[in-house]
Amino acid sequence: MINLDFMPSRQLAFYCGKLFITRMLAVLVALVLVLMMLDLLGESGKILAVPGNGEAELWKYVTLRVPMLISRFLPFSALLGALIAFTGLNQNSEVVSMKAAGLSAHQILAPMIVASGLVAGLLFLFNETVVVKSARVLNAWSDNDYALVPPDSGVLSNVWVRNGDQLIRAGLVGGSGPTTQLRRITIYQRQGAEIATITDADRAVQVPGGWQLEHVKSYDSATNVVRKADRQVALQGIEPQRFTLAHVDPSERGFLNLRKAIRDLEQAGRPTDEVLTGWWHKLSSPLSTILMPLLAATAAFGLARSGQVLLRACIGMALGFAYFVADNFSIALGNYGAYPPALAAWAPFFLFLLIGEFVLIRQEE
Incomplete structure (x- = not known):
């Protein structure tokens, strides 16, 4: 049987x-x-x-x-x-x-x-x-x-953002909303098909009207001059969400957290x-x-x-x-x-x- x-x-x-x-x-x-x-x-x-x-x-x-x-x-x-x-x-x-x-x-x-x-x-x-x-x-x-990484919660790495004629790379992005901080920032300012200036900074925090860069080094291709400054305000009008949503890697986020990121991307009109x-x-x-x-x-x-x-x-x-x-x-x-x-x-x-x-x-x- x-x-x-x-x-x-x-x-x-x-x-x-x-x-x-x-x-x-x-x-x-x-x-x-x-x-x-x-x-x-x-x-x-x-x-x-x-x-x-x-x-x-x-x-x-x-x-x-x-x-x-x-x-x-x-x-x-x-x-x-x-x-x-x-x-x-x-x-x-x-x-x-x-x-x-x-x-x-x-x-x-x-x-x-x-x-x-x-x-x-x-x-x-x-x-x-x-x-x-x-x-x-x-x-x-x-x-x-493989250098020391700051122990920020939800840290993201190698984030790229485009803002008009600017290309911005943040080596590390930590925090969210008003507490968002950037590290190892590089800003490429373009004029037409050429790079006009390249600005490097160790750190960036939010200030009224933009972001305050710290330990800044800027190269001007027209004059072939490198300028240094302790602080400089740049990236006017760029919201922190531009950085936190620019790099959404499913392997780095949990199931529920990734679903929230998808809703944020949809609200921002992103693919x-x-x-x-x-x-x-x-x-x-x-x-x-x-x-x-x-x-x-x-x-x-x-x-x-x-x-x-x-x-x-x-x-x-x-x-x-x-x-x-x-x-x-x-x-x-x-x-x-x-x-x-x-x-x-x-x-x-x-x-x-x-x-x-x-x-x-x-x-x-």
Whole structure:
């Protein structure tokens, strides 16, 4: 008689779920360790080149970078972990025993789907509480050439604003509203197609009528003269929102905070395609872990003695890689406005959900 329950027995469900989780975590640890070492080899020279930086700064970089690597490669680890688990179940004829007991392919797959759903929820919380903070701090630190970054709340880095014939770059933007402060400011004043003056300042704070620059150095291309001043008022009429909204990186903001930034951009009449795509992707990206056992399930079915286990595992891996490629391609199209943001974030997920279900049903038949 066929078992009509969605889940198999409790013991079997825990066994399959534990098998999937342990393999996934093992792959994740190995991937993060290898990628972190390679990344640190490339960045350690830049970090240690700054006077005063040493071993503590290297460990600081590791602690900031590891959460970002975990977030990016956890779905990929779920794919490989599911492939390893299914291959083992197939080679040991455990799948044959389950099917002989009346379990369908979906019932065999159910414990791993439930486990991956829990992983997806934990990944979303991890992104919101840890990854966004690490991304914001690390981006600001790297944009500051790994020199000391002021511990401002909500600090933004490498912000560009255009104001008429002026191009303004702020290395760091901290605070919000009346408390907004700028650091490492460069103002390019253009005349036609040429740069007339270049003004550098260490810091800028708001004053009535504009911004007060501190430790100013200005170069005049017409006279080839460099002038210095302790203070200078500039950037008249530029509101602080121009700087805080000029650089909205979805990876540096939480789900609710990013939604507020989208509303602010809409009220200011600014384009929101890229930011809205990133907002939707904050939901679809963690949920992609649920797809991985489904795409890897092709390795579980078919007789091990047929000699096609490796081929089936390669097919599952190819389906997983195809999903990641399609997801990145769709997000890129959404960022450029070629796709609606919601479609760009969710189309690959539902497309490969249908593909995985089709492959699974054909195998069960």
